[in-house]
Amino acid sequence: MPATAPTIAETLAAFVIGLDYAAIPAAIRAKAKLHLLDSIGIALAASGFEYARKACAGIRALGMSSSGDYTVIGMLEKFALRDAVLMNGMLLHGLEYDDTSIRGRLHPSAFCVPCALGAGAFAKASGKAVLSAYVAGMECAVRIGMAARGGFSPAGFNAVGIVGSFGSVLVAGKLLGLDAARLATAQGIVYSTTAGNREFATTDAWTKRLEAGWPGVGAITAAMLAREGFMGSRTPYEGKFGLFTTYLNTPAAAIDIAAIPDKLGAHWEFDGIMIKMRPSCFFNHAPINATLALVNTHNLRVEDIRAIRVLLPAAAIDTVCEPRAAKLAPGDIAAAQFSVYFSVACAVVRRQFTLHEMSAEALHDPAIRALAAKVEYAIDSQSNFPQHYSGGVEIITNDGRVLGAREDVNAGSLDNPLEPAAIEAKFMANAQRVLPRARAEEIREHVLDIESCDEISALTARLGAP
Numbered sequence: 001m002p003a004t005a006p007t008i009a010e011t012l013a014a015f016v017i018g019l020d021y022a023a024i025p026a027a028i029r030a031k032a033k034l035h036l037l038d039s040i041g042i043a044l045a046a047s048g049f050e051y052a053r054k055a056c057a058g059i060r061a062l063g064m065s066s067s068g069d070y071t072v073i074g075m076l077e078k079f080a081l082r083d084a085v086l087m088n089g090m091l092l093h094g095l096e097y098d099d100t101s102i103r104g105r106l107h108p109s110a111f112c113v114p115c116a117l118g119a120g121a122f123a124k125a126s127g128k129a130v131l132s133a134y135v136a137g138m139e140c141a142v143r144i145g146m147a148a149r150g151g152f153s154p155a156g157f158n159a160v161g162i163v164g165s166f167g168s169v170l171v172a173g174k175l176l177g178l179d180a181a182r183l184a185t186a187q188g189i190v191y192s193t194t195a196g197n198r199e200f201a202t203t204d205a206w207t208k209r210l211e212a213g214w215p216g217v218g219a220i221t222a223a224m225l226a227r228e229g230f231m232g233s234r235t236p237y238e239g240k241f242g243l244f245t246t247y248l249n250t251p252a253a254a255i256d257i258a259a260i261p262d263k264l265g266a267h268w269e270f271d272g273i274m275i276k277m278r279p280s281c282f283f284n285h286a287p288i289n290a291t292l293a294l295v296n297t298h299n300l301r302v303e304d305i306r307a308i309r310v311l312l313p314a315a316a317i318d319t320v321c322e323p324r325a326a327k328l329a330p331g332d333i334a335a336a337q338f339s340v341y342f343s344v345a346c347a348v349v350r351r352q353f354t355l356h357e358m359s360a361e362a363l364h365d366p367a368i369r370a371l372a373a374k375v376e377y378a379i380d381s382q383s384n385f386p387q388h389y390s391g392g393v394e395i396i397t398n399d400g401r402v403l404g405a406r407e408d409v410n411a412g413s414l415d416n417p418l419e420p421a422a423i424e425a426k427f428m429a430n431a432q433r434v435l436p437r438a439r440a441e442e443i444r445e446h447v448l449d450i451e452s453c454d455e456i457s458a459l460t461a462r463l464g465a466p
Contacts, residue, residue, distance in 0.1 A: 008237040011261045013183035016136040016170045019265070021128040021451070024135050028268050032135050034423045035099055037447045038275050039113040040073065040463060041427035042098055043091035045355060047074025047465070048434050051206050051334070055090050059083050070118055074434045076465045081122050082217045088114035089213025093160065094206075095358065096337040097279040097430075102386055102413075103272055104145025104163070105152070110212035111164035112137045112171050115219055117463075119175040120456040122220075127453030133174040135270060141167025142269040144237070146259045150315070150386070151248040153198060158208065161196015162247055164215030166236075172216070172223040186222045188232025191243065193218030201319070201338065204331035274412035275423055279355050282410070283316035284343040286391030290405035291347040294395050297405075302349055302367055304397050308375045310340050311392040311406075313385035321377045328372055333358045344393065345371035355430070382406070388413055439466055 006014070021029070046052050056077060068077075070084035073091055078084070092098055093110035100107050112134055120130040145152075145163045152159040169190040173183040196211040226232065237243050237257065244255045278285050287310045294300065312321065320340040321327060330336040336343075337358070345368045347353050362368060384390050392406035409416045424444060431440035439462075446459045453459055 009184045009187040013180045017180045039109045041430035043073040045430035046091040071464045085118040085216035086213040090209040093212030094209040101142045104142035106145045106159040108141045111215040115168040115171045115216040119172040127450035137167045137171035143260045155249040158196035161211030165194040168215040168219030172219045182226045185232040186226035190222035191236035282389045286407035290393040307396045309394040310377045311380035313383035341372040341375045
């Protein structure tokens with residue numbers, strides 16, 4: 001009788017369990033450490049924002065976390081394991097500053113980092129073990145996202161919340177000592193906890209942040225259940241009621257499920273994950289950068305500008321342009337980060353676009369609001385998305401000039417990589433919003449030398465508030 005072909009869950013489980021530190025290419029290990037560093041810095045910066053304080057208060061009020069042992073990044077609180085992972089995911093994803101896979105159409109570190117740090121601390125894992133689990137989960141998550149071909153968002157689902165469950169359970173399962181058979185069934189278990197919708201995009205809401213933290217809660221639960229023999233489906237991806245049938249509007253022919261196992265372990269999708277240099281939806285980066293180039297080159301003032309025309313790929317319109325009325329008057333920073341009108345106007349008025357612009361002052365600045373109303377958009381006929389987050393801007397001045405600029409290859413892509421020094425500088429700027437410089441430097445050195453860490457809690461213990 002011929003052997004049954006392995007399911008996708010079994011294939012991923014075998015890859016993850018079989019992947020050790022030495023099998024990861026040195027270049028991927030080096031890149032992974034920079035992504036860990038970047039993620040921790042973002043979470044530190046986020047800990048000072050209003051949404052973070054309120055989320056932390058809500059979790060604390062449950063009363064179950066008061067005697068926890070697990071660090072909340074940038075905060076004094078120590079929570080129970082799953083509560084700490086939940087909170088750290090919300091911190092990491094809350095500023096729209098976290099890394100992005102354009103091929104997977106998701107933010108993989110947002111869920112993989114909190115799970116790796118939390119499960120690693122629980123398991124008393126080494127730095128090498130945590131780095132290996134993190135890389136494995138990231139690689140698999142991107143491939144799962146790729147299989148959907150961008151289909152989650154049009155169907156009303158958020159890929160971070162959906163794919164995040166699977167990426168997280170692969171991280172957690174590896175660190176918690178599951179064998180391949182139990183890790184395969186853990187993916188079926190976590191499928192029953194998977195959730196993430198895009199309703200946050202229709203109103204001012206903070207729930208997108210929650211959808212990065214929740215995958216780790218379900219993942220650690222599923223991994224521990226599987227470790228004790230609890231059974232889950234072995235076909236959570238390709239089954240009759242599997243992920244791609246349930247969460248996509250597209251027919252089966254439009255799904256590229258073969259992308260998940262294709263050259264797994266030989267070709268690294270991790271290599272294409274991009275670190276952001278602007279705290280905004282990646283679709284806004286090209287217009288922001290093009291606007292800053294024009295403003296600085298031509299020394300443009302707000303009063304010089306009659307109109308602005310932004311050029312974007314068609315895939316960006318429902319995310320950063322429409323509905324126009326809501327995008328023109330975002331009620332909070334979370335909404336503003338998905339408004340190309342605010343982003344471009346802010347770049348003109350402030351002549352920069354950093355975390356300092358993520359404030360109520362900028363949001364309600366009458367000059368920014370007035371200029372945003374002069375911004376229109378059009379589909380970019382030259383767009384090369386989804387190869388890059390490309391776009392352009394045309395500024396029409398009051399004296400009749402039409403000034404244009406484009407960005408066709410976004411920073412951080414394989415074709416325009418960031419220098420490690422730039423990523424480290426971003427970390428230091430973010431971390432020093434809440435930590436003294438010496439403490440930030442100490443964390444930086446520990447992360448970049450994570451292989452030397454015998455137990456990851458030596459690092460995680462340093463990540464709380466001083």
